[in-house]
Amino acid sequence: MPPAPASSVFIHPTAEVSPRARLGDSVRIWNQAQVREDAELGAECIVGKDAYIDVGVRVGARCKIQNGVYLYHGVTVEDGVFLGPRVTTTNDLRPRATWPSGAARGPSDWTVTPTLIRRGAAIGAGAILVCGITIGEFAMVAAGAVVTREVPAHGLVRGNPARLHGAVCACGQSLRRADLSGLTARCPACATTLTLEPAVAAAVP
DSSP states (O other), X not given: OOOOOGGGOEEOTTOEEOTTOEEOTTOEXXXXXXXXXTOEEOTTOXXXXXXXXXXXXXXXXXXXXXXXXXXXXXXXXXXXXXXXXXOEEOOOSSOOSBOTTSXXXXXXXXXOOOEEEOTTOEEOTTOEEOSSOEEOTTOEEOTTXXXXXXXXXXXXXXXXXXXXXXXXXXXXOBOOXXXXXXXXXXXXXXXXXXXXXXXXXXXXX
């Protein structure tokens, strides 16, 4: 993605954006946010106050990254994702500051474990995503959830650890058992028809 014309991008004077970051057209970056080297933000993304976007993170177009979101190296966010205030990602499944000898560990002494947040997913305020997982398309993660496993497309998860508790349409409407016929659901709000994975359909109340 080529860098956007400077006139089409807004960067608050207190934000810190690396000259090596790649910003799409009409990106808006607010107070005290930091965007690191080789990070990529797609067109029309909004990055809120105090957000941190680490080295090499990739964010698709039209994403909303609310205040205080932390996206660490190894995270990929597809188009149209909503990340609520204080959403935190991780990238190390075996974090340690030192070796058993007491010697400090360096940048090459750990392995980045990636996380993928797929198109249209929504992550509620304060949720924590443990690395090595995929959040499916149009899935919804409730506020405060701790997600330790894959979330299927259109799945609704909540709790610590997060577990499936239902399904949501791409429009955000929660689905009910009356909306289902087998694995096919019809949204009562927008009339969209969608096919659910068996585990998601089974979780619909």
